[in-house]
Amino acid sequence: xxxxxxxxxxxxxxxxxxLHTYETLIVGAGFAGLGSAIRLRRAxxxxxxxxxxxxxxxxxxxxxxxxxxxxxxxxxxYSYSFAPNPEWSRAYSGSREILSxxxxxxxxxxxxxxxxxxxxxxxxxxxxxxxxxxxKTAAGQTYGARTVVMAQGPLSNARFPDMPxxxxxxxxxxxxxxxxxxxxxxxxxxxxxxxxASAIQIIPEMVKQAGFVKVFQRTPGWVLPRPDYGTPDWxxxxxxxxxxAQSALRQVLYGAHESMATGLIWRTxxxxxxxxxxxxxxxxxxxxxxxxxxxxxxxxxxxxxxxxSNDYYPSLQQPNAKLITWPIATLSPRGIRTVEGVEHQAxxxxxxTGFDVSKTGTPFPVxxxxxxxxxxxxxxxxxxYRSVSVAGYPNLFFTFGPNSGPGHNSALVYLESQxxxxxxxxxxxxxxxxxxxDVHEGAQQRYNAAIQRRLAGTNWNSGCKSWYLTxxxxxxxxxxxxxxxxxxxxxxxxxxxYSLVR
Amino acid sequence: MQLDLExxxxxxxxxxxxxxxxxxxxxxxxxxxxxxxxYAKLKAFMADLMxxxxxxxxxxxAMAKKAPNDTLREIYTYFHAEEQRHxxxxxxxxxxxxxxxxxxxxxxxxxxxxVVEWLDAYADEMPLSVLGSVIPMLEITLDGxxxxxxxxTVDDPVCHAxxxxxxxxxxxxxxxxxxxxxxxxHGPIYRQTxxxxxxxxxxxxxxxxxxxxxxxxxxxxxxxxxxxxxxKLYEAIAKYKRVGGTPGGRRNPxxxxxxxxxxxxxxxxxxxxxxxxxxxxxxxxxxxxxxLPQIPSWVHELTWKPTA
Ligand SMILES: Cc1cc2nc3c(=O)[nH]c(=O)nc-3n(C[C@H](O)[C@H](O)[C@H](O)COP(=O)(O)OP(=O)(O)OC[C@H]3O[C@@H](n4cnc5c(N)ncnc54)[C@H](O)[C@@H]3O)c2cc1C
Ligand SMILES: [Fe+2]
Ligand SMILES: [Fe+2]
Numbered sequence: 001x002x003x004x005x006x007x008x009x010x011x012x013x014x015x016x017x018x019l020h021t022y023e024t025l026i027v028g029a030g031f032a033g034l035g036s037a038i039r040l041r042r043a044x045x046x047x048x049x050x051x052x053x054x055x056x057x058x059x060x061x062x063x064x065x066x067x068x069x070x071x072x073x074x075x076x077x078y079s080y081s082f083a084p085n086p087e088w089s090r091a092y093s094g095s096r097e098i099l100s101x102x103x104x105x106x107x108x109x110x111x112x113x114x115x116x117x118x119x120x121x122x123x124x125x126x127x128x129x130x131x132x133x134x135x136k137t138a139a140g141q142t143y144g145a146r147t148v149v150m151a152q153g154p155l156s157n158a159r160f161p162d163m164p165x166x167x168x169x170x171x172x173x174x175x176x177x178x179x180x181x182x183x184x185x186x187x188x189x190x191x192x193x194x195x196x197a198s199a200i201q202i203i204p205e206m207v208k209q210a211g212f213v214k215v216f217q218r219t220p221g222w223v224l225p226r227p228d229y230g231t232p233d234w235x236x237x238x239x240x241x242x243x244x245a246q247s248a249l250r251q252v253l254y255g256a257h258e259s260m261a262t263g264l265i266w267r268t269x270x271x272x273x274x275x276x277x278x279x280x281x282x283x284x285x286x287x288x289x290x291x292x293x294x295x296x297x298x299x300x301x302x303x304x305x306x307x308x309s310n311d312y313y314p315s316l317q318q319p320n321a322k323l324i325t326w327p328i329a330t331l332s333p334r335g336i337r338t339v340e341g342v343e344h345q346a347x348x349x350x351x352x353t354g355f356d357v358s359k360t361g362t363p364f365p366v367x368x369x370x371x372x373x374x375x376x377x378x379x380x381x382x383x384x385y386r387s388v389s390v391a392g393y394p395n396l397f398f399t400f401g402p403n404s405g406p407g408h409n410s411a412l413v414y415l416e417s418q419x420x421x422x423x424x425x426x427x428x429x430x431x432x433x434x435x436x437x438d439v440h441e442g443a444q445q446r447y448n449a450a451i452q453r454r455l456a457g458t459n460w461n462s463g464c465k466s467w468y469l470t471x472x473x474x475x476x477x478x479x480x481x482x483x484x485x486x487x488x489x490x491x492x493x494x495x496x497x498y499s500l501v502r
Numbered sequence: 503m504q505l506d507l508e509x510x511x512x513x514x515x516x517x518x519x520x521x522x523x524x525x526x527x528x529x530x531x532x533x534x535x536x537x538x539x540x541y542a543k544l545k546a547f548m549a550d551l552m553x554x555x556x557x558x559x560x561x562x563x564a565m566a567k568k569a570p571n572d573t574l575r576e577i578y579t580y581f582h583a584e585e586q587r588h589x590x591x592x593x594x595x596x597x598x599x600x601x602x603x604x605x606x607x608x609x610x611x612x613x614x615x616x617v618v619e620w621l622d623a624y625a626d627e628m629p630l631s632v633l634g635s636v637i638p639m640l641e642i643t644l645d646g647x648x649x650x651x652x653x654x655t656v657d658d659p660v661c662h663a664x665x666x667x668x669x670x671x672x673x674x675x676x677x678x679x680x681x682x683x684x685x686x687x688h689g690p691i692y693r694q695t696x697x698x699x700x701x702x703x704x705x706x707x708x709x710x711x712x713x714x715x716x717x718x719x720x721x722x723x724x725x726x727x728x729x730x731x732x733x734k735l736y737e738a739i740a741k742y743k744r745v746g747g748t749p750g751g752r753r754n755p756x757x758x759x760x761x762x763x764x765x766x767x768x769x770x771x772x773x774x775x776x777x778x779x780x781x782x783x784x785x786x787x788x789x790x791x792x793x794l795p796q797i798p799s800w801v802h803e804l805t806w807k808p809t810a
Contacts, residue, residue: 290799293626298567298575326583329518335809339583341521341590343809465572 021132023047023430025145027121030059031412032151032399034102035080036419038109040149043423045430049143050111051135053120057106059153061099064198066179066352067205069095072197072226072308076246077253077410083108084246086239091228124148125367126394131435133395147395147426152363154400157356161193165331172348176202177355183348187211191336191346193328195220199352200307204315206350213321214344216328216336220294222278222301226308254483257409261482264302264408265458275301285313294325302407302459304466357467357477368393369438381474385444385497386489388421394436394501395429397422403451404486405468405478407460413483417490424493428500435501443497454480505681507573514580514674519667521591521808526598530658534599543728544656545601549608550724551652552592554644556804557617558637559585564625565633577678584671586803591664593806598660607804612786613720615794616713622798624706631694632701634686635756636714638679639742639764641672644721647738651730680745683757687750698755716782718767723783732770739764 023045026033029052037048056062061069071078075088075098085101093101106112120138127134127144135143158177160166174180176198190210192203195217206213239246263270278301286292295313316323326338335345366374369392377383377392384390387404388397398404399418406414429437455461455475460468468477479486534541562582569575596602610618625633649672653665687694701707726732743761751757766775 288799289622326586327579329515329520332520332522337518337520337522339518339580339587340803341519341587342805342807343520343522345809 019134019142019144021130022049022143022145024049024147024149024426025133025135025143026050026149026151027124027135028052028059028151028153028156029054029057029115030061030151030153030156031080031102032153032415032419033059033149034105034109034111035412035415036149036151036399036422037111037114038082038105039419039423040426041109043427045423045426048114049145050115051119051121051137051143052115052117053138055117057111057115058099058102059156061095061102063156063158063177064179065095065099065181066176066198066202067209068201068203069198070201071098073257073410074253076250077257078412080105080412081247081250081416084239084243084250086236086243086246088231088236090230092226119143121152121364123365123367124396125365126369126396128369147397147429149397149399149422149426150401151399154357154405155355157363159354159356160351161353163193163328163331165337168333169331169335169349170333171335171346174348174350176350176352185210185348188347189345190214190348190350191216191344192350192352193336194218194352194354196352196354197305197307198354200309200312202350202352203321204309204311207315207318207321211320214336214346215316215321215323216338217294217323217325218327219299219304220297221304221307222275222297223281223295223307223309223312224274224278225281226310228310254409254413258482258484261408264306265460265480267300267459267462271301271459274306282313286317291317291323294323299464300459300462303462303464304468305407354467366393366396368396369436378476380472381470382476383444383448385439385447386421387479388418388490389425389439389444389498391439391441391444394438395425395434397425402476403448403455403479406483406486407478409483414479414486417487421490421493428493428495432500433502436499438499438501440497440499451480505677507571507577507678507681510674510678511573511577511580514577514584517670517674519587521587521594521806523667524591524594524660524663524808526594526660526808528660530660531598533658534656534661540655541599544599545596545608547648547652547724547728548592548596548599548601550611550614550721551644551648552589552596552608552804553610553614553618554640554648554721555585555589555592556801557614557621558640558644559583559589560618560621560625560800561633561637561640564621564628565630565637567626568630568633570630574678574682581675581678584675588668588671590805591668593804594808595661595664597806599658602806607801611720612789612791613713613717613783615791616786616789617717618798618801619794620710620713622800624710627706628710629697629701630682631686631697631754631756632707634679634682635754635760638676638683638746639739639760641675641679642742642745643718643735643738643764647730647735648721648725651725651728651734655729676745680748680751683746683754684748684750687748687753687757694753695755698759712782715763715779716786719776719779720783722767736768739768 024040026036029050033050034057037050040048054062070092072092074091075093079085079101083105089097118139121135122138123136125134132144132146133148158175160175172183188210189212190206191214192199192206193216203215262268263274282292282295286295315321324338326340329337329339332343335343337343361375361378372392374393382402384398384402387401399415404414425437428434458480460475460478469475534544559582562578562585566575566578566582569578649665649669653662722732722735725735742764746757766772
């Protein structure tokens with residue numbers, strides 16, 4: 001390290017003459033940002049700063065603390081392979097346990113000194129003259145860095161839907177990703193809007209806690225049974241003593257999820273089989289014909305995120321719960337008016353309606369070479385080279401960039417290979433002291449043409465609407481293939497596809 | 503009748519109303535309740551009307567599953583709910599007039615019960631070509647003519663307030679109905695005819711027809727009983743043929759069949775049609791309700807209460 005963190009912090013960052021230039025600046029302290037820092041440091045990159053707008057680490061798992069919050073990929077796979085945790089208490093751990101795993105990463109790898117909390121990046125611009133990126137934050141500060149890792153999260157901006165009348169509801173409003181732990185649900189009439197991944201975790205808990213729960217569904221999703229179990233003590237002891245056993249389990253889980261890809265990503269006999277499993281699951285848990293019809297999806301399995309739950313269907317049939325499939329006409333001061341003319345009154349509305357996903361823009365302006373603006377180039381859909389680099393934006397690396405989304409496997413499997421790729425890129429810039437490393441426009445175009453060709457045959461592009469697609473049906477979100485294929489393409493950064501400018 | 507479906511969907515969303523928008527306790531109730539001659543007949547009529555709306559609702563639910571594109575699917579999902587709203591509003595009127603016994607639903611007549619039964623069992627399996635051709639007929643005759651008749655007969659202002667809203671919805675329904683009827687006529691006639699011939703020997707559809715025909719005749723009888731000029735109903739049936747008879751509509755063999763059958767309904771002298779169908783009405787009247795399967799659970803969603 002060249003300067004002590006103290007000295008760095010006391011320098012007036014606004015004064016660009018004395019502005020410290022970090023080797024790497026990371027936006028966001030969730031799984032992606034922290035994982036990048038860990039791997040970069042191990043590769044010898046020491047001068048790192050992490051800008052985090054919140055006041056704690058953890059991102060998704062800091063924000064999503066609603067009752068029932070848990071991962072829906074087994075924890076042994078939804079964790080870093082380089083930091084196995086023998087102590088997972090369940091197959092699918094809850095939000096708090098995942099958050100404390102992230103906390104333990106921060107402690108174990110001594111990341112705390114790198115993180116600047118309360119620093120929300122509002123603009124990134126590449127300064128050609130000083131060949132560095134300048135990041136402006138909402139707190140009025142500027143940070144300079146040779147390289148930047150974008151790790152601000154694919155699902156980090158909670159969003160209330162733009163429903164008519166949303167402003168006039170006088171009761172309590174809660175977003176699933178901004179849970180209000182002070183609110184007492186006992187005896188309350190609660191409306192839950194949405195039936196996606198978060199909703200089906202929240203609903204069973206709400207039904208236990210609240211007086212009456214109405215669930216407003218627009219489109220049902222496919223629900224598969226969830227093979228959850230509490231980890232027996234012997235297993236934890238085994239994993240502590242023989243880490244190889246745990247990584248073997250991880251391999252098995254990885255293989256199991258990979259095999260689902262055949263059914264989830266493409267229309268194959270396996271899709272029919274999975275749909276059959278989901279139908280049987282529904283049939284075994286819901287007796288009433290009409291309710292089963294309401295809960296049966298019209299879209300192919302895999303077109304939207306597949307849900308996993310054992311207690312969602314049963315909870316909807318409790319005496320204090322009701323599934324409502326009438327479209328919502330408007331919110332009113334006292335509740336929700338649906339199109340069949342009834343006002344469903346509620347004390348509290350829980351919005352499990354998802355996130356603002358910038359499919360055609362960027363969460364804040366990013367200016368590249370010659371002042372080009374990324375959101376303009378992405379107007380019709382986001383594009384990148386191998387999901388990490390974008391031509392014209394040198395030394396800038398994306399995590400969960402365009403077409404990196406897994407439909408069937410742990411996001412962290414994808415993330416790890418992105419990080420390893422990014423480490424190669426950052427090392428090139430720092431070790432060879434490059435002015436910039438910029439991917440060739442042509443390579444990016446060829447890559448995307450191939451991706452879009454392959455996407456055309458997938459379930460996501462089969463005509464159903466989902467948050468994966470832009471309004472015009474462009475898919476800049478998902479990776480059309482197995483995780484293994486993705487990892488293979490990310491193993492090596494091909495220098496021939498980049499210009500390395502000294 | 504060409505229509506911009508997306509504009510229509512937006513218009514539908516912008517024209518929503520709720521039971522709570524109407525003051526069900528406003529003055530004027532006595533204009534019905536203090537007219538004993540009208541009262542009893544109206545009670546039966548309202549029950550039928552409400553049930554027909556509800557049956558129409560279930561029809562749209564089936565159509566939503568068949569819709570060829572997302573916009574139409576969304577429109578049908580709304581229509582499903584809107585027909586339910588009409589049924590709910592009509593039930594609220596019955597409540598206002600003291601026509602509901604306790605909290606219970608009015609009893610459906612046996613022909614409606616049969617149609618409900620059929621819809622529940624088979625509607626989802628019928629192709630859009632069948633549903634999309636029958637629904638406009640039901641909408642234009644039953645919904646259309648019955649509502650109009652009601653407004654001519656009843657001068658309770660709350661009833662008028664409710665039906666202003668219901669009729670505005672219906673105008674949009676008819677717009678879409680006939681647009682789809684036209685659309686269904688595209689494609690080679692011989693293919694459509696073959697397809698229809700295949701369907702017509704499908705016992706599930708035959709059962710539907712057996713439920714549908716007596717319903718029309720029975721409604722005619724009920725209306726006459728109530729003092730409706732048969733002509734009103736016939737005008738509506740004729741309108742189906744007129745409005746639906748666009749080039750596309752005429753190419754649709756289902757349209758041809760249904761408008762032909764409509765003409766038979768109108769023609770009282772057509773004994774070949776009416777003798778057997780009236781016999782069916784009488785026959786179905788003999789079915790003991792306890793032999794019918796349990797009422798499907800979607801029926802219990804009906805409510806006259808503006809808030810829940
Ligand atoms: C409820 C829920 C359940 C999920 N379950 C699973 C699962 O089971 N399996 C799976 O594979 N994936 C799951 N995911 C996906 C999950 O988002 C990823 O697995 C992963 O947590 C993403 O990590 P991240 O670090 O990229 O983003 P995040 O965890 O969102 O972290 C981003 C961080 O960046 C910060 N930030 C954002 N913008 C700025 C800015 N402008 N300036 C500074 N800081 C900023 C945020 O505050 C946040 O701390 C789930 C997501 C949600 C919402
Ligand atoms: Fe109606
Ligand atoms: Fe209608």
